[in-house]
Amino acid sequence: MAIMSSKLLRHTFCMEELRKIGAQVINVQGIKFYVKYTINNLNIEYLYHVNPDDTYLLERIKPYLLIVGEYPTEEDIVEAIKVDIDQFKNAMKSKNFNDFVAIDRDLTDIVRYFEDLYLYYNINREDLSLMKEEINHVVDLILQIKNRSQRVYHKKDPDNLKDK
Numbered sequence: 001m002a003i004m005s006s007k008l009l010r011h012t013f014c015m016e017e018l019r020k021i022g023a024q025v026i027n028v029q030g031i032k033f034y035v036k037y038t039i040n041n042l043n044i045e046y047l048y049h050v051n052p053d054d055t056y057l058l059e060r061i062k063p064y065l066l067i068v069g070e071y072p073t074e075e076d077i078v079e080a081i082k083v084d085i086d087q088f089k090n091a092m093k094s095k096n097f098n099d100f101v102a103i104d105r106d107l108t109d110i111v112r113y114f115e116d117l118y119l120y121y122n123i124n125r126e127d128l129s130l131m132k133e134e135i136n137h138v139v140d141l142i143l144q145i146k147n148r149s150q151r152v153y154h155k156k157d158p159d160n161l162k163d164k
Helices: 006-020 074-092 097-120 125-147
Strands: 032-039 042-050 056-062 066-071
Touching: 032 074, 042 074, 056 074, 066 074
Parallel strands: none
Antiparallel strands: 032 042, 042 056, 056 066
């Protein structure tokens, strides 16, 4: 007679609850990978997994959450992580590094606040326009700061600011 642990029992119950609401739950092993790297007490952590089409999705989970991108091969994932770590090593030379990380975490929180706002409240069009206007101001500020700042990392072009 097999004895189920309480953790396994809870897991089984949760999977059944998801199936009851019509969700498809697939238990797949060997498709999700966790990568951890430490630089001077800064933990940089990643998750990547194999998509159904055999591409790979890479997420940085620490020091702040960011979907890095989708890649066609696992070798591309390795290269992306190497470049990301190299960029962090370079960025950590700045005396403002901790402030940058704190601002990024604040931006991540803003995304969560915004999601709660539209999932839980009926927001009028005028308030949405106000928010859009403020977001545009932040984007403009980022571009202004970029244009008056010295570029310090040249091994790879920026993914998002290259055409701005």
